[in-house]
Amino acid sequence: MSTVVLLLITGVGLGAIYFLVASGLSLIYGLMGVLNFAHGVFLTFGAFLGWEVAARMGATTWAGFAASLLVGALAGAVFAALTERFLVQRLYERHIEQVLITVGLALAVVALFDGIWGTDARFISGPPWMSRTTTIAGANVPNDRFVAIVLAVVVLVAIVLFLQRTRYGMIIRAGVENRSMVTALGIDVRTAFTLIFTIGGAAAGLGGVLASHAFGYVSPMLGQTLLIFAFIVTVIGGLGSLTGAAIASVLVAVLQQFANYYWGYGDFAVVVLLAVVVLTRPSGLMGKKVTA
Amino acid sequence: MTSSPPSRDAATVGAGPTARPTAPVLLVRDLQAHVAGQQVVEHVDLQVAPTGVTALLGRNGVGKTSTIKAVMGLIGRSGTIELDGEDISTLPTFRIAGRGVGYVPEDREVFSGLTVTENLRLAERRGSEHRYDLVYELFPELEQRGAQAAGTLSGGQQQMVSLARALLNDNRVLLIDEPTKGLAPRLVTEVAEALARAAEVAPVLLVEQNLQVVRDLARHVVVLTDGRSVHHGDASDFLDDPVATQRLLGVHGGTDPAGAA
Amino acid sequence: MTDADIGTDRRRQAVRVLLPLGLVVLLACLPLLDISVPGILPGATYTPGTLHLLALAWVMAAVALSYHLLFGVAGLLSFGHALYFGLGAYGLGIVMRELQLGLVPAAVLTLVVAVVMSTVLGAVSLRVTGIPFAMVTLAFAQAAYVWVRRDPERVTGGEEGLRLPTEFVPGFLVGVADTRNLYWLALAVLVLAYLLTAWVQNSRAGHVAEAVRENELRVRVLGMQPVLVKLAIFVSASVIAAMVGMVHLLLNSGAVPHVMSAEFTISLLLMVVLGGVGSRWGAVAGAILYVLLNQRLTVLAGGAWVESLPAVLRIPLSEPLFILGTLFVLVVLFLPGGLAGTVARVTARSRDRRGDDGPDRRPHPPAAEEPEADDVPQRLEVT
Ligand SMILES: Nc1ncnc2c1ncn2[C@@H]1O[C@H](COP(=O)(O)OP(=O)(O)OP(=O)(O)O)[C@@H](O)[C@H]1O
Ligand SMILES: [Mg+2]
Numbered sequence: 001m002s003t004v005v006l007l008l009i010t011g012v013g014l015g016a017i018y019f020l021v022a023s024g025l026s027l028i029y030g031l032m033g034v035l036n037f038a039h040g041v042f043l044t045f046g047a048f049l050g051w052e053v054a055a056r057m058g059a060t061t062w063a064g065f066a067a068s069l070l071v072g073a074l075a076g077a078v079f080a081a082l083t084e085r086f087l088v089q090r091l092y093e094r095h096i097e098q099v100l101i102t103v104g105l106a107l108a109v110v111a112l113f114d115g116i117w118g119t120d121a122r123f124i125s126g127p128p129w130m131s132r133t134t135t136i137a138g139a140n141v142p143n144d145r146f147v148a149i150v151l152a153v154v155v156l157v158a159i160v161l162f163l164q165r166t167r168y169g170m171i172i173r174a175g176v177e178n179r180s181m182v183t184a185l186g187i188d189v190r191t192a193f194t195l196i197f198t199i200g201g202a203a204a205g206l207g208g209v210l211a212s213h214a215f216g217y218v219s220p221m222l223g224q225t226l227l228i229f230a231f232i233v234t235v236i237g238g239l240g241s242l243t244g245a246a247i248a249s250v251l252v253a254v255l256q257q258f259a260n261y262y263w264g265y266g267d268f269a270v271v272v273l274l275a276v277v278v279l280t281r282p283s284g285l286m287g288k289k290v291t292a
Numbered sequence: 293m294t295s296s297p298p299s300r301d302a303a304t305v306g307a308g309p310t311a312r313p314t315a316p317v318l319l320v321r322d323l324q325a326h327v328a329g330q331q332v333v334e335h336v337d338l339q340v341a342p343t344g345v346t347a348l349l350g351r352n353g354v355g356k357t358s359t360i361k362a363v364m365g366l367i368g369r370s371g372t373i374e375l376d377g378e379d380i381s382t383l384p385t386f387r388i389a390g391r392g393v394g395y396v397p398e399d400r401e402v403f404s405g406l407t408v409t410e411n412l413r414l415a416e417r418r419g420s421e422h423r424y425d426l427v428y429e430l431f432p433e434l435e436q437r438g439a440q441a442a443g444t445l446s447g448g449q450q451q452m453v454s455l456a457r458a459l460l461n462d463n464r465v466l467l468i469d470e471p472t473k474g475l476a477p478r479l480v481t482e483v484a485e486a487l488a489r490a491a492e493v494a495p496v497l498l499v500e501q502n503l504q505v506v507r508d509l510a511r512h513v514v515v516l517t518d519g520r521s522v523h524h525g526d527a528s529d530f531l532d533d534p535v536a537t538q539r540l541l542g543v544h545g546g547t548d549p550a551g552a553a
Numbered sequence: 554m555t556d557a558d559i560g561t562d563r564r565r566q567a568v569r570v571l572l573p574l575g576l577v578v579l580l581a582c583l584p585l586l587d588i589s590v591p592g593i594l595p596g597a598t599y600t601p602g603t604l605h606l607l608a609l610a611w612v613m614a615a616v617a618l619s620y621h622l623l624f625g626v627a628g629l630l631s632f633g634h635a636l637y638f639g640l641g642a643y644g645l646g647i648v649m650r651e652l653q654l655g656l657v658p659a660a661v662l663t664l665v666v667a668v669v670m671s672t673v674l675g676a677v678s679l680r681v682t683g684i685p686f687a688m689v690t691l692a693f694a695q696a697a698y699v700w701v702r703r704d705p706e707r708v709t710g711g712e713e714g715l716r717l718p719t720e721f722v723p724g725f726l727v728g729v730a731d732t733r734n735l736y737w738l739a740l741a742v743l744v745l746a747y748l749l750t751a752w753v754q755n756s757r758a759g760h761v762a763e764a765v766r767e768n769e770l771r772v773r774v775l776g777m778q779p780v781l782v783k784l785a786i787f788v789s790a791s792v793i794a795a796m797v798g799m800v801h802l803l804l805n806s807g808a809v810p811h812v813m814s815a816e817f818t819i820s821l822l823l824m825v826v827l828g829g830v831g832s833r834w835g836a837v838a839g840a841i842l843y844v845l846l847n848q849r850l851t852v853l854a855g856g857a858w859v860e861s862l863p864a865v866l867r868i869p870l871s872e873p874l875f876i877l878g879t880l881f882v883l884v885v886l887f888l889p890g891g892l893a894g895t896v897a898r899v900t901a902r903s904r905d906r907r908g909d910d911g912p913d914r915r916p917h918p919p920a921a922e923e924p925e926a927d928d929v930p931q932r933l934e935v936t
Contacts, residue, residue, distance in 0.1 A: 228695050
């Protein structure tokens, strides 16, 4: 029983991190039709800058941790906004070239991170409470998972409120459904594109800091590894669907935890789940109809 | 009501639009357009008169929708497209709409996940007044169903949302593509009435299969065949010519109800 | 057409056959010659180091050709092509060692496995199109990558990689002593891959696939099954990749997890885009450029003078992938059509200037009317 609870909560904690990466990816794809390979780079950049700030302010203090979260989100947001504005937007509506650009950027920037921070993992420490455990139903759950879950829920609520309550949110929702009709109403969707990249980048940067605490390290490949799971999550959840991304994140991560524990092949279980979803529901759990 | 046209246009149109009431609001010359690597509009010339309804007719698949999309900049196009004498053939879609081109697409294209009110709010254009009074007077149902998701509306109600989005703003011209497609006869009448009111506010380029509606509303017609404009002229003259309607539309003018297909 | 025209036509055709043939003969003679190209090749052409580098370039060009089939011909943006290359490399080694088979039977068996696996996985992946297809292929390849790295069955050698079981390989293909033979093998596999690619492209499936990329609807209206055609291309490309992967195993006396990684597929994408999407020789040129550049940049990165630079210059210069990634971004932004596209533009311009091309310059020429539509770079679109 305690094992099940532990796997469940750590699974949801991992799902929280997946969600922070996948939410932006899914919205970017839904609105712009762009598969953003550079999304993992936003995450890694957030994680490294967060780590640098925390190290300077005292990694074990709460102030240092809070600052690292803030800086991580900010770093991801700025990097993403610049990427959209200066690279992706130059190739407006040319989706394949846009994907290629993000692939090239990811390649170049990961190499740059290698050069700056070295290829070896940097080990992370946070406030001592974070690495202690809390006992729930007999399971000793690492506290950092709770932090990840709470922050992911906060991000989810914030994005939902933004999408439901603001004009830009409305433009984004409408654009995911039918981008060309939005432009035919006289709206310049490019602003919404930059915005959605920025939001996605902030979520990814935040996810980077949390991931580095959950895994205990940060390395230049951190984002690329998570990115692949985030891709799987977005396909399973349905491209363009925020709710789908949230549900699929938890589903994928929990399945992965259980399969890892009982079978040893968590990654395969996830890929099998992906294959099943693609065979039975090609547009994903909550996706709009997939078009090329 | 509209922003005054730049001086360059005053020169081309003479002493400005008011002095030449017959100058077309929209002028299309030698339009070509392509979709998915295929040329679907070969050569279209058309003019939209400064008042009233100009109908764009033709059998299924001749390129009516594509012509309208090309004017909106939604598909690749080349040729001359002038709005009030100003070239809009290279502008991006949102700027074309911003200059006062209202668009009601063939399949309504309401945002199904947004509420009716949100659909209308999204259509509000900056620098234009928003005529909710007119819209709600024409379609009182939309006011009652404001909080309903547009995707759950009936086809007729969705058509109203789509028309309302275009009527909400001050427009120089309205491009309306088959507004009565698939509607019950009573709704066809209702939509036709709304179109008549719309035409009082702004000139309309109307694609319509229901020739009775065309007869009631349109003053001019342009007829397409295989991506080319082949006939321009007075609407009733054309509809009264059984040979021409039979040849170009495959129907007898005015007698055949909704949709020859 | 005048007689003179026919004459030029024949001459052109002869050139199109003889030029590549001559080139292959020349390349085949390289191990016997003593040619030095300072700055590009590490040593004279007969030295094992240079031969190994060139052989690697031929192998990468061959696998880039198979990626060209997928992406350039069928418009399938796959991020999992490394799976089949890796399958060839690992599969051959594992089959030889575990089943105690000789090189040829093991190679045949590996190819059969590649056919089956690519058919099954291709059929699943092709349930979705466009970007979702990219993601699904990536996920499958990633699963395989994780498997070879973790090595739960104790067959792949994990992170260390798989060592070539030399006892099952004919002596003349083993070891550095006979790099020449491996070089010729690599060149042969490149020629074979080129011919196979051209054959698939000119087959009915190839033509239909290109039509599908242009306009899937129209093909469906004509009563053909776009999915089956795409699957045929997918399987052909995968099998060619597996075949090349086997040569890679021999060339490097082993296989490492990298050959199954997403980065490997991305490097194939890079080569094809650098060369010009849709062009066969572009894929070859892009791959050779990539391999040589990568090698040169690695040498440069280790150079003493880089060490002495300030950090802002030293860090980017010491990362070959940073430079390659940046180059790639620049090509996508400023050189649409890559090498082949640029060459085509330059020759078209000089031909225009000579004036032996008609004045027919319509604003939007239909794609079918472009000259030699068989091997030209095109606008990027995936199906
Ligand atoms: N996305 C597309 N892909 C391929 N062909 C298309 C596409 N869109 C339109 N076409 C083709 O372009 C031609 C013109 O289409 P268009 O929709 O403009 O016709 P239409 O006159 O509006 O017809 P209808 O009266 O049926 O609405 C048709 O032959 C159609 O098949
Ligand atoms: Mg139509």
